[in-house]
Amino acid sequence: MSATQPMPSLGFSAPALVRKVDRPTFWRPTKGEGAPTIEQRLGNVFPRDDNGTVSVYLVSNYQDLQRVSLAYNSTRLNLTEEIQWLPLSLAEVQAEGIEIKTDLAETVCGFANRLHRSLIHDEEKFRRLTQRLVSEDRELRKFRRGELKSAITKGEGDGCAVTRDDHDGSGCECASPAASSAK
Numbered sequence: 286m287s288a289t290q291p292m293p294s295l296g297f298s299a300p301a302l303v304r305k306v307d308r309p310t311f312w313r314p315t316k317g318e319g320a321p322t323i324e325q326r327l328g329n330v331f332p333r334d335d336n337g338t339v340s341v342y343l344v345s346n347y348q349d350l351q352r353v354s355l356a357y358n359s360t361r362l363n364l365t366e367e368i369q370w371l372p373l374s375l376a377e378v379q380a381e382g383i384e385i386k387t388d389l390a391e392t393v394c395g396f397a398n399r400l401h402r403s404l405i406h407d408e409e410k411f412r413r414l415t416q417r418l419v420s421e422d423r424e425l426r427k428f429r430r431g432e433l434k435s436a437i438t439k440g441e442g443d444g445c446a447v448t449r450d451d452h453d454g455s456g457c458e459c460a461s462p463a464a465s466s467a468k
């Protein structure tokens with residue numbers, strides 16, 4: 286098995302920034318009847334958080350997305366809850382002049398925490414980014430229950446704390462998922 290999964294399984298080109306979308310109905314469809322307005326998308330998909338940023342993860346392959354999805358769900362009730370990710374290329378984020386800051390997330394997974402990035406929120410830049418994504422019909426990548434089940438199995442093999450009850454919550458030192466797949 287190669288270190289990286291073929292792109293179709295990822296649904297977008299890597300490396301990419303992925304943004305968790307809480308309310309997918311404010312993203313889909315990208316055009317036609319029922320399509321949300323740019324302002325609705327901005328307010329619901331890219332809201333400014335308390336730090337003035339928008340939280341994303343930088344993923345380079347399918348295994349990264351798998352581990353990040355698992356880590357994200359460690360903050361929810363159920364590890365296999367489906368997740369909707371909006372992929373953004375680094376190039377398009379940078380083209381709008383949006384600043385990308387590296388700062389650790391605070392999940393129990395140290396590997397996923399290191400992939401966390403904060404985009405500095407700027408109304409005008411995010412409006413242009415949103416318009417760009419809509420004009421390109423950017424699709425959400427649904428990370429399904431079955432994929433999360435595989436992510437749990439993989440996480441167990443890599444010693445990820447998300448899959449264990451006996452962690453201290455300070456961020457595990459699990460093996461890189463892509464590296465262990467390459468063995």
Ligand SMILES: [Zn+2]
Pocket residue numbers: 393394395396397444445446447457458459
């Ligand atoms: Zn971990």
